[in-house]
Amino acid sequence: MRSISRTGLISGTGLVIAGLTATLVALVFPIWSYADRSGTGLDTLNAQSVSTRFGPLSALDREFVTKVRLAGLWELPAGQQAQERGTTQAVRTAGEHLIEGHTFLDARVRDVAARLNLELPNQPNPQQRQWLATLDASHGTEYDRQFANILRKAHGKVFSVVAQVRANTRNSLVRDLADDANTTVLDHIKVLEATGYVDFDALAEDAATASPPPLTNSPAPPHPTQSPDSPAPVTPSAGYSLPPAASRPDPSATS
Numbered sequence: 702m703r704s705i706s707r708t709g710l711i712s713g714t715g716l717v718i719a720g721l722t723a724t725l726v727a728l729v730f731p732i733w734s735y736a737d738r739s740g741t742g743l744d745t746l747n748a749q750s751v752s753t754r755f756g757p758l759s760a761l762d763r764e765f766v767t768k769v770r771l772a773g774l775w776e777l778p779a780g781q782q783a784q785e786r787g788t789t790q791a792v793r794t795a796g797e798h799l800i801e802g803h804t805f806l807d808a809r810v811r812d813v814a815a816r817l818n819l820e821l822p823n824q825p826n827p828q829q830r831q832w833l834a835t836l837d838a839s840h841g842t843e844y845d846r847q848f849a850n851i852l853r854k855a856h857g858k859v860f861s862v863v864a865q866v867r868a869n870t871r872n873s874l875v876r877d878l879a880d881d882a883n884t885t886v887l888d889h890i891k892v893l894e895a896t897g898y899v900d901f902d903a904l905a906e907d908a909a910t911a912s913p914p915p916l917t918n919s920p921a922p923p924h925p926t927q928s929p930d931s932p933a934p935v936t937p938s939a940g941y942s943l944p945p946a947a948s949r950p951d952p953s954a955t956s
Contacts, residue, residue: 753817756872765866765875766814769882770821772859773807775829776852779836783848791896792845798892799852802885809881813874849898856890857904 749760780799787793814821825833832851839847863886867879893899 753872755874758817758872761866762870762872762875763819765862766810766819768862769806769810771826771829773803775825775833777803779833779852782836786844788842788845792848795892795896798889802889806882806885809878813878816874846898849893849896850900853890853893853899854904856886860886
């Protein structure tokens with residue numbers, strides 16, 4: 702009887718140990734399975750980030766640096782053209798803001814790219830070249846309208862990218878560049894709206910139907926460190942105040 706009692710005790714203890722082991726495995730397995738999964742947001746972030754002495758540099762960070770450079774490559778000549786072709790002081794002043802803002806930002810982004818060992822483009826992308834071609838073909842009041850709406854639409858899209866980068870970047874150089882870009886882009890949005898030509902209904906409809914833009918090709922370092930030349934050297938002037946909004950032309954006056 703005593704022997705049977707001992708055997709039963711051992712068997713019972715074994716069952717308890719087996720049960721505890723099974724419970725522990727059940728608890729630990731989800732942790733292993735989630736930690737080893739590929740394709741998660743965190744996994745993608747880590748895979749696409751590179752280490753720098755200023756903090757991790759993500760794919761979005763690199764795309765942002767590229768976009769700042771690209772913006773100057775077409776908005777500087779657009780601003781210079783607006784000063785020459787604008788039919789109102791408000792449009793010409795908006796052109797001055799573009800020149801001043803992107804002269805400053807282009808110098809900043811070339812410095813940041815050199816310190817992060819990033820390659821920068823030297824030509825506007827195809828869409829930006831098309832925008833410039835549209836402006837080249839426009840004159841008079843039509844030029845004012847095209848200038849205000851093309852530039853305002855472009856700045857609105859960049860503004861959301863700047864906010865996303867500023868909120869999430871872990872790189873101190875990119876964070877500072879985003880601060881400067883935020884100030885500049887907001888100034889440009891305001892001065893373009895002050896022309897009186899911005900079609901806000903069209904902007905809202907475009908935002909409602911737009912698909913997410915493709916990522917700009919912004920490779921990770923290392924890459925050539927030589928800083929590209931400034932697209933249009935301009936001496937920054939003193940800050941501008943917003944001009945009064947231009948009154949819209951009376952359509953019946955031209956009919």
